[in-house]
Amino acid sequence: MKIKVTYYGQFRDITGLKEEEIEAKDGVTVVELRDQVRDKYAKIAAKEEVLVAINNSFTSLETVVKKDDKVAFFPPVSGG
Amino acid sequence: MIFIQREEADRNAITEMVQRSGSGCVVQFIGVVRDNSEGKEVSNMTVEVYEEMARKQLEDIRAECKAKFGVQEVAIVHRYGEFKVGDELVFIAISAGHRKAAFKACMYFIDELKQRVPIWKKEVNPDGSYWVEGEKRE
Numbered sequence: 001m002k003i004k005v006t007y008y009g010q011f012r013d014i015t016g017l018k019e020e021e022i023e024a025k026d027g028v029t030v031v032e033l034r035d036q037v038r039d040k041y042a043k044i045a046a047k048e049e050v051l052v053a054i055n056n057s058f059t060s061l062e063t064v065v066k067k068d069d070k071v072a073f074f075p076p077v078s079g080g
Numbered sequence: 081m082i083f084i085q086r087e088e089a090d091r092n093a094i095t096e097m098v099q100r101s102g103s104g105c106v107v108q109f110i111g112v113v114r115d116n117s118e119g120k121e122v123s124n125m126t127v128e129v130y131e132e133m134a135r136k137q138l139e140d141i142r143a144e145c146k147a148k149f150g151v152q153e154v155a156i157v158h159r160y161g162e163f164k165v166g167d168e169l170v171f172i173a174i175s176a177g178h179r180k181a182a183f184k185a186c187m188y189f190i191d192e193l194k195q196r197v198p199i200w201k202k203e204v205n206p207d208g209s210y211w212v213e214g215e216k217r218e
Contacts (some may be wrong), residue, residue: 008130009200010211056133058196071168072198076214077133079127079158079199080111080170080190 001026001067003033007076014043024065030054031061037073049076082138084131089157089171098175107114109190111170113163117212120205127169129160130198135183137197141189149185151176156189158199200218 006019022040024033038045045070053072054063065071081097083089095106113125141216142154157171176182193199194215201212 006130008198009128013211053130053133053198056136072133074130074198075192075200075211077194077196077198078201078212078214079129080194 001015002068003028003065003067003071005033005037005071005073008072009077010075011044011073016039029061029063030059030063030065033065033071034061044073047075051076081153081197082142083155083157084129084134084138085157085159086161088158088159088168091173092172092173094155094157095175098155098173100152100175102177102216103152103175104177104208105176105179105182106173107179107186108174109170109172109186110168111190113165113167113169115165117203117205120207122203122205124204125163125167125169126191126202126204126209127151127160127163128202129158131160133198134158138193139196141192144192145185145189148188149176149181151181151185154185156193158197160194160199 002021003024004021007015034050051074055070074078098106115122138156145151145154152175155173159169172186174182174185202209
């Protein structure tokens with residue numbers, strides 16, 4: 001299935017994209033999807049921490065991602 | 081009372097907005113663009129936000145402040161866009177019957193914001209522009 005992922009912060013500069021569709025297996029988990037993104041972008045792989053949000057919340061790495069979930073990838077936040 | 085906006089906060093209006101019957105104080109926090117970062121001069125800053133999620137996270141922190149510290153009302157303005165040194169980025173106002181609860185809630189709010197609200201800073205200095213590395217989530 002195709003999962004739409006959105007990038008924020010520095011990850012937009014690294015990928016050159018605001019969003020893209022990633023082909024993933026049915027039942028893919030957050031950690032598996034994160035590994036796919038790391039495999040695709042070496043500069044994201046090099047980051048100590050890659051955050052993933054599903055439907056505007058941080059979630060367990062074992063959560064299964066569904067086709068229409070809103071998936072976001074970004075580096076540790078630095079607001080305030 | 082969550083405001084994510086480009087414009088500067090109207091601090092007086094927000095301070096009035098959070099006052100309630102029984103309020104004994106309003107504690108305010110103002111975060112500004114510092115002129116240096118890790119030993120380097122900073123001239124400008126860009127702030128980006130994932131607004132939908134930031135709003136949800138800020139609402140959660142606001143509710144936690146009320147539940148944990150018993151404060152009366154909590155408001156925050158977090159700006160995004162282009163800034164220069166000295167510009168105000170963040171304004172928090174918290175009302176309570178007594179000061180201790182309001183100070184504790186204010187510290188909690190800004191600490192949590194820095195951990196889990198999806199906002200990022202990019203600083204400009206004489207060598208170029210750099211994304212600020214956020215603190216690791218615990």
